[in-house]
Every structure is written in C-alpha cells, then in structure tokens.
Amino acid sequence: MHVPDGFIDAPVSVATGAIAAAAVAVSLRGARREFAGSGDAAGFGGERTAPLAGLVAAFIFAVQMLNFPVAAGTSGHLLGGALAAILVGPYTGVLAVSVVLLMQGVLFADGGLTALGVNITDMALVTTLVAYGLFRALLAVLPSGRRGVGIASFVAALVSVPASAIAFTAIYAIGGTTDVATGKVFTAMVGVHLLIGIGEAVITALTVGAVLAVRPDLVYGARGQVKRLELRTVEVATPGGPGAAKPAARDLPGDAPEAEAPPVAEGDRVPVGAGAPRAKGNRKVWLAGLAAALVCAGGLSYYASADPDGLEKVAHDKGIDQKTEEHAAKDSPLADYGVKDITNARLSGGLAGVIGVGATLAVGSGVFVLVRRRKTAAGPAAVPARETEAV
C-alpha cells in the first residue's frame, strides 16, 4: 500500500525522508560490495552495480504486475521486498525496491512525493532488512540444503510483510494526520498484512525454490548453503573407449569455478540405462496404474449412476437412437456393461468393469510385446545410443 500525500504530517514526512536518504546512501555503498564480491566477476568491482541493480529493479517492477489468483475473482501480487533481499542481497534489495517506489511516485503518481520517505522506510528498508536478517538467522539454525532455504524464505517473507505494517503504524503513531486510535490502526494493518504475508511467503518460497533449482549461484542469501550444480557426464559408448569421455568433460563452461577442479570424479558418473532401478520404478508405476484402473472400473462403477449418460439421454429424448442399429456385440456377455446371469445390477456392473480393464490390458500388452519383439529383431544396433544427462 503506497501512502499518499497528506496521510502523514509534514515534519514526520521530512524526517522519514532523511532516514530513507541515509538508507539509500548506505545501500549504494553496500550494493557495490555485493556485486563486486559476486562469483566469477570479482575483478569487476562496483561498475556492475548500475546495470544489474537496474535490471533487478525492472524485474521487481514487472513481477509486481504478475497476478496470483486467490479465489473467485480476487487476486494478489508480490510485494517483492523479501524476494529481492534473498535473491540479490539486502543492500541491492533496498536499492531496487527504493528505485521502484521512486519511479512509481514520480511517474505514476502512485504514492505521494512527500510520502516517499515513509514509503521507502517501511516498504524498502524495513521489509528488506527484516526479511534478510530473519532469513540468515534461520539458515544458521536449519539444516542446509534446498528445504532449509525454502523454509527460511517462507518465514522471512511471512514476517517481513506485517513488520512493514508495524513500521507504518509506528510512523502513523508519531505523525498521523487522522484521529484513529493507534491500536485500531495496528490491529487493522497487521491483521490485513498477516493475510497478505501468507501469500507473499508462499510465492517467495516457491520463486526462490525455482531459481535455486536452476541457478543456485544467483541466490545471494543462500550462498554456501546449496551446492552448485555440477555438470555430470557419462561415458559415451563410442569406439574410442573410456578415454573418449574426457574431451567432452572438458567442455565445461570456462567461467565457472568448477572448471578448475577435476571435472567429475569417475565414481560420480551416473549409471545411464541403469536397468535395475529404472525397471523397478516402471513396475511400481505400472502396478499402481493397474490398481487404480481396477478400483475405478470395479469400485466406482459399482456406485455409478445407472441412468444413461448425457449423450445417450439426449439421443433417447430426441428419438435419435431409434435408428441406431443394435451393437453387434449386444449379445456378448458384457453387453450394456453388465455381466449376464448376475442379477445384482451394481455387482454386475462392477464385475463388468473389472473384466473390461483386464481385457484392455491383455490386448494392449499383447500389442506392445509384439511391437517390441519386432524392434529387437530389427537388430541390437538400433537400440539406444546412450544418452548424456546433464543434471
């Protein structure tokens, strides 16, 4: 919520403006450090700050327009303070959110110009600092790894939003222009923002998780917590023999620090075409599927409506079905999905379902086995040139 002009009186607006200016000045210096120290660009120093912080600000600006539907018709969006702090660090986070607020105020008249100090103090400063502090504190306690980072970012975002509401209430208590009791403002603001915070927490944790899965090195707050992804190679079945894998392994991205380490230890290679576990996995899925099919066919059709389904009913009502010829298999034991000579309609239907699944399965498997046999017969050479997995 962007505070408009006139909500907070002039002296407090000026004071918060001074706080915001000081915070931004400190962040400008800190952001240079954050970017200078990041990863492979240690040599570049501070001049990375402007383009990168600018693009991060553009990202925050854009992601605030991404709608997350909540329920019928309502939707929310990310505030982004906690997300920015976790992804790019507290200083850059403060800078990015402040720049977004500044531009929203000057260009879009969203949030008053004199209230800029208030807005930056409670939305950029408090949110980001609380989120980052909590995030780091939790990481120290929680087990490292992706789950720890996920929980930490959830809690950090969850707390950061009401914290910003509390900061606003404090500013309001000092310089509010209206006569609403501070207690009421506190209850309303914190109550609403607790709800918003839950959404913010879920989205932040999911987003951090998504970045972590692809580029863990870009999550500033989780440096040293999550292993950098490694490029795994497998031996390719080529005439060159085992040595042939070496040149491929050397193709690692040159700028990544792992390039200096021996590419991948021999033992780390993923066994591709790992027959046993994969077949086992397949069998499990296959059995589960069969069980589900049987339950559906047998159990559910037991309870299914005996009324004709939609199309059948319409056809019947309109008299279309009078012309349809009786199905050729009408005298088959399964005609109209019931088993002959079993009088209990439901039991009969269920049994018919089970038999149907069994028959489908038999035919399907038969076709599959035939096709596969033919393929194998075509020659083992056609069978898989082994794939390379980059995990």
Next chain:
Amino acid sequence: MGAAGGTGHASGGGAVHRLYRAGGSAVHALPPQCKIAAVFGFVLAVVATPREAVWAFGLYALLLAAVAAAARIPALFLLRRLLIEIPFVAFALLMPFVAEGERVRVLGLSLSESGLWGAWNILAKGTLGVAASVLLAASTELRALLLGLQRLRMPSLLVQIASFMIRYGDVIGDEMRRMRIARESRGFTARGVRHWGVLAKSAGALFIRSYERGERVHLAMLSRGYTGTMPVIDDVTATRAQWAYAAALPLTALAVCLTGWTL
C-alpha cells in the same frame, strides 16, 4: 536547450510513454530540474497546510488548473490519471466511521467529527499531490526527468539504476507477457492457489532472465568503454529566469499555506 521542447522523440515505450504528452508549451520547455523542484515544493506546502483552511485547497486546485492550462494538458487526461487514487478514497470514506472523538449526526449516521476532517484532509492533499505529479510526468520526458534528478544532486549511481530500470522495464515486461502467452498456449489458466507453483516458476525464470540480461548489458557496456559513470552528453542548465518562472508555483503555494496558518 530546455528539454528539447517536447519535439517528440518519445522515449520509454510501453506503459511509460502514455504518461507523457508531447507539447511545445512553456511548461514543457522548462528545464526538468526546475519542474521537479517546483512540484516538490508545491506538494510540501500543500501537506503543511492546516486542514481547516478549506479555501486554501481550492486555491491550490486553481493553481494546478492554471499550470495544466499553461501546459495545454486536457482536463480529461488529468482526471483519468487521478483514478489511481481510488484505493485511498475508499480508505478516506471509512475514516468518519472508525475515528474517535465527538460524533455528529449526518443524514442519520453517527460520524466522528475529527474523522470527517481526517477524510477531507487525505482526500484533498492526496488528490492535489497526485495531480501535481501527473502534471510533472505529463509535461516532462522520461529521460529529462532522470537528468533533472541528476542535476538536483541525486547520486549518479541511483540515477543510472533508475534509468536502467526504465529502459529495460518494457523489455522485462514483454518477457513476462511472452511467458504468459506460452503458458496459455499450453492450455494453462491460473484459477487459484493450486496454480501458484507454475506462476512462481515463471517469476523465478523471469528473475534469471533479468539478471542474465543485466550481465550481458554490463559486458556490452564494458566493451564500449564503460567505467562506472555515464558521460553527460546533453547537460541541461537552467537560467535564472527559468528558475523564477518555475518558482511561481511553490512560492504562491507557500504564500497560501502561510495565510492558512495565520488566519
């Protein structure tokens, strides 16, 4: 050179270029730093005015109307942009019901007197503030605004960050739009909380793309000799006359404000 007088090299694009209305008026021709300082001074004076001086806010509105007329900005454009205020109107309307203090009866409703004043205060000052910023954004080009902020001694690093944000805001917004189209063309519609995972993955991908674009932009700039500061090519200097012209708005507002306090 007077901010190019709005000869219409409309930069920005996307959501931003709709804010600016090219024109050749005297207001457009003012150097941006004068306009920013004037608007800021005006808003500060408005905020500092006691709320009981109802007439003062009328005078402020007249002042802004005069500026809009001088800048030839149509009233409809201004009114449409004022809609951004609506959430606060709702908030202000709530005020008389929840505020403390003496109750007065208006149309059979028991309302708080100070709450009514509070609602009036927020509505009047908020609307004037929004109108002033809308006039500033409508009469000043985006690039000129950033230049003006730099002339007003905003740290150049901050100005650079802001200019990168503006420059790439549309690019990133387009990237997000393309991701949405990609999702929708695969049959995805976000209907509820269950779909947040997908949307959050998009947000994560958007972050990675933005950051990597930042790295590429940085390298491209390095290869063109960037050392951390942007060269100032078109420096906008303001003459004393221009400052005086721009100062007319905040000074009048200040006079109104002071009268409001003494009366």
